[in-house]
Amino acid sequence: MIAQKEGYVKGAIVTDAWAGLQPACGADIDANVKGRRMEWDVEADCLGLLCPLPVLRARKVLAGMAAGQVLRVLASDAMAAIDLPHFCTTAGHAYLGAAPVVGGQAYLIRCGG
Numbered sequence: 001m002i003a004q005k006e007g008y009v010k011g012a013i014v015t016d017a018w019a020g021l022q023p024a025c026g027a028d029i030d031a032n033v034k035g036r037r038m039e040w041d042v043e044a045d046c047l048g049l050l051c052p053l054p055v056l057r058a059r060k061v062l063a064g065m066a067a068g069q070v071l072r073v074l075a076s077d078a079m080a081a082i083d084l085p086h087f088c089t090t091a092g093h094a095y096l097g098a099a100p101v102v103g104g105q106a107y108l109i110r111c112g113g
Contacts, residue, residue: 040072040108041065047103051079055087058109062093067113070096076104084109 044061046054054075061071073084081098084107088095096108 040070042069043072043074046073046075046077046080048076050077051083054080055083058084058087059091062091062109062111065111067111069111071109071111073107073109074101074104075107080107081105
């Protein structure tokens with residue numbers, strides 16, 4: 001399932017790469033990544049999907065996003081922790097970090113365009 005923001009943006013916390021670049025978001029925070037806050041634009045729910053489906057879905061969603069937008073991928077497959085950063089490196093996107101969420105992990109990716 002892919003969720004597009006509607007009137008507001010859910011918040012997440014990000015790595016040092018985005019520290020100070022995004023304003024602090026409201027109280028709707030359900031991911032912690034190195035203690036800093038950040039917004040995301042699109043969310044892809046890949047909970048329950050096995051490798052390589054989280055990466056394939058992330059690639060498909062990122063193809064329709066503008067450069068600089070942030071994708072939040074929810075995944076329960078442990079291989080996503082390896083596959084998503086590698087995919088970002090090879091595809092020109094910025095891997096911003098991960099944090100535990102109920103049922104898996106939340107991964108943040110900034111679209112490289």
